[in-house]
Amino acid sequence: MPLTEKTPATPATAGTPAIEFKDVEKSFGPTTVLKDLNFTVAPGERVTLIGPSGSGKTTILRLVMTLEDLTDGYIFVDGEPLTFEERDGKRVEMPKKRTREMTTRIGMVFQQFNLFPNMTVLENIIEAPVHVLGKSKAEASTEAKELLERVGLSEKADAHPTRLSGGQQQRVAIARALAMSPEILLLDEVTSALDPELVGDVLGVLRDIAETTDITMLLVTHEMQFARDVSHRVMMFDGGQVLEEGPPDQIFNNPSHERTKSFLSSVL
Amino acid sequence: MTENLTTLLNFLPQLWEGVRVTIILTVVGSLGAVIIALALGLAMTSTHAWLRVPARIIVEFFRGTSLLVQLFWLFYVFPLLGVELDPMICGIGALALNYGAYSAEVVRSSITTVDKGQWEAAIALSLSPSRRMIRVIFPQAWALMIPSLATLLIQLLKGTAVVSFITLQDLTDKITQLRQSTNDTYFAFTVGLIIYFVIAWLIQEFMNFLERRATAALGRRRPNSRTDRREARRLARADAVRKDRSTSRAAADDGGGDGLGTGPESGPASGQGGRL
Ligand SMILES: Nc1ncnc2c1ncn2[C@@H]1O[C@H](COP(=O)(O)OP(=O)(O)OP(=O)(O)O)[C@@H](O)[C@H]1O
Ligand SMILES: [Mg+2]
Numbered sequence: 385m386p387l388t389e390k391t392p393a394t395p396a397t398a399g400t401p402a403i404e405f406k407d408v409e410k411s412f413g414p415t416t417v418l419k420d421l422n423f424t425v426a427p428g429e430r431v432t433l434i435g436p437s438g439s440g441k442t443t444i445l446r447l448v449m450t451l452e453d454l455t456d457g458y459i460f461v462d463g464e465p466l467t468f469e470e471r472d473g474k475r476v477e478m479p480k481k482r483t484r485e486m487t488t489r490i491g492m493v494f495q496q497f498n499l500f501p502n503m504t505v506l507e508n509i510i511e512a513p514v515h516v517l518g519k520s521k522a523e524a525s526t527e528a529k530e531l532l533e534r535v536g537l538s539e540k541a542d543a544h545p546t547r548l549s550g551g552q553q554q555r556v557a558i559a560r561a562l563a564m565s566p567e568i569l570l571l572d573e574v575t576s577a578l579d580p581e582l583v584g585d586v587l588g589v590l591r592d593i594a595e596t597t598d599i600t601m602l603l604v605t606h607e608m609q610f611a612r613d614v615s616h617r618v619m620m621f622d623g624g625q626v627l628e629e630g631p632p633d634q635i636f637n638n639p640s641h642e643r644t645k646s647f648l649s650s651v652l
Numbered sequence: 653m654t655e656n657l658t659t660l661l662n663f664l665p666q667l668w669e670g671v672r673v674t675i676i677l678t679v680v681g682s683l684g685a686v687i688i689a690l691a692l693g694l695a696m697t698s699t700h701a702w703l704r705v706p707a708r709i710i711v712e713f714f715r716g717t718s719l720l721v722q723l724f725w726l727f728y729v730f731p732l733l734g735v736e737l738d739p740m741i742c743g744i745g746a747l748a749l750n751y752g753a754y755s756a757e758v759v760r761s762s763i764t765t766v767d768k769g770q771w772e773a774a775i776a777l778s779l780s781p782s783r784r785m786i787r788v789i790f791p792q793a794w795a796l797m798i799p800s801l802a803t804l805l806i807q808l809l810k811g812t813a814v815v816s817f818i819t820l821q822d823l824t825d826k827i828t829q830l831r832q833s834t835n836d837t838y839f840a841f842t843v844g845l846i847i848y849f850v851i852a853w854l855i856q857e858f859m860n861f862l863e864r865r866a867t868a869a870l871g872r873r874r875p876n877s878r879t880d881r882r883e884a885r886r887l888a889r890a891d892a893v894r895k896d897r898s899t900s901r902a903a904a905d906d907g908g909g910d911g912l913g914t915g916p917e918s919g920p921a922s923g924q925g926g927r928l
Pocket of ligand 1: 415
């Protein structure tokens with residue numbers, strides 16, 4: 385599949401990063417998945433993580449969303465510690481409440497959508513804006529309807545998620561994440577569970593968000609054309625380390641590592 | 653037989669007294685059991701060991717000791733410690749604790765059965781732990797736990813019979829009296845069976861109603877929503893067509909062939925068992 389040249393301009397990398405991993409280590413029991421991982425993502429930057437299965441891409445996103453405990457090291461969001469901070473040379477856990485305040489800046493869309501089946505589409509979207517951000521129901525509903533319009537589902541506000549197709553559910557999930565006005569959006573293989581004919585709609589919505597907002601995005605996808613079109617930077621992971629990184633053109637057309645080459649030829 | 657019926661008729665006010673006692677024990681005992689089950693069941697899913705461990709111990713203790721001994725303890729041992737309890741309170745307390753402990757396990761396992769993705773989505777939206785439980789997890793767990801709770805509540809009804817050991821004149825006690833006054837064992841106990849069965853049936857109907865409501869809330873069917881009425885009309889039309897065809901063929905409608913039409917009947921098995 386030939387990849388067209390359409391790399392967006394990279395945002396300025398100076399200043400405080402939106403996301404910073406510092407000496408991050410993550411183990412599941414005896415298995416160490418990430419070790420001494422360091423990288424930053426600039427505000428407004430869109431970064432795609434690629435790499436073989438089991439290389440830790442999902443784990444990275446889940447660490448940012450605080451769905452996994454950090455074994456060692458630190459993660460900073462806008463320069464502020466997320467789950468652990470260094471105090472008097474010691475690594476101490478942040479209060480849960482503070483961590484939860486920090487996560488309001490971060491949204492995540494899952495492979496399996498994970499809409500709440502006990503709520504209508506609209507209720508799914510306004511739940512957090514009303515109960516976490518303290519917005520009025522009326523205000524949140526108005527915004528939710530605008531978001532539904534944006535993802536092409538204004539008809540479905542009162543429907544139940546179980547009545548929607550996978551593609552529609554995923555677009556609702558995107559609207560739900562956007563309703564929190566996140567600074568950072570995490571997308572983990574959001575089209576992998578969809579029938580091929582439904583992938584286009586979801587990617588269309590994401591392209592629209594990428595073009596019209598300055599939300600920082602960290603995404604894992606197998607849709608290489610999409611990754612190439614929307615991302616400023618591609619990071620190739622292997623064995624819990626950044627093997628190489630660079631603009632999509634460079635990584636896709638001219639990778640410097642043999643492993644990147646063989647990985648790309650296996651997915652393209 | 654007519655003599656028996658006359659005796660029964662004269663005995664009705666007394667029998668009703670017994671039914672009343674049994675119903676009070678069942679209803680209040682069930683409420684108590686459900687409250688205890690929720691408290692202990694939730695505590696057992698806590699990430700805090702200081703909540704989880706004591707809850708687990710209490711549950712195992714009350715599950716592992718017999719209802720009768722618990723009842724005797726409340727009725728005979730508490731007075732020795734200087735606490736006189738009304739027999740009704742003892743009965744309700746023992747039933748609530750014993751069946752509450754069993755039900756706590758149902759509550760716990762239903763909560764852990766809810767898809768992990770639901771927890772994760774709730775965390776990703778920064779919902780507080782209590783809101784996560786109240787708004788997202790519990791409503792889904794509730795639909796799962798109702799069938800097993802129904803079974804336990806019917807067992808609780810049957811368990812109420814032990815209170816006649818502590819001077820309470822419940823249905824079983826009255827049936828024994830009826831047997832003595834009619835001198836007809838067969839008749840008296842048949843009346844007893846029928847009355848217990850009717851009460852159990854009412855409980856089952858009520859739990860089925862709760863289950864229908866809970867599964868409807870999960871979007872399998874939501875009464876009165878606009879999309880649902882449209883869906884219902886569509887299904888009704890499809891049904892009519894199918895019926896037309898099947899009458900000529902006299903084939904039984906096996907249903908469930910429609911992707912969207914997952915009605916409550918085809919949802920999780922209602923009634924006994926559940927999927928725990
Ligand atoms: N909860 C867990 N318990 C134990 N091991 C885990 C757990 N989650 C992930 N792992 C392991 O961590 C490693 C990295 O997993 P991760 O899901 O991050 O990989 P990935 O890069 O997203 O892979 P894929 O492309 O298949 O999604 C794998 O070896 C996996 O087996
Ligand atoms: Mg993954």
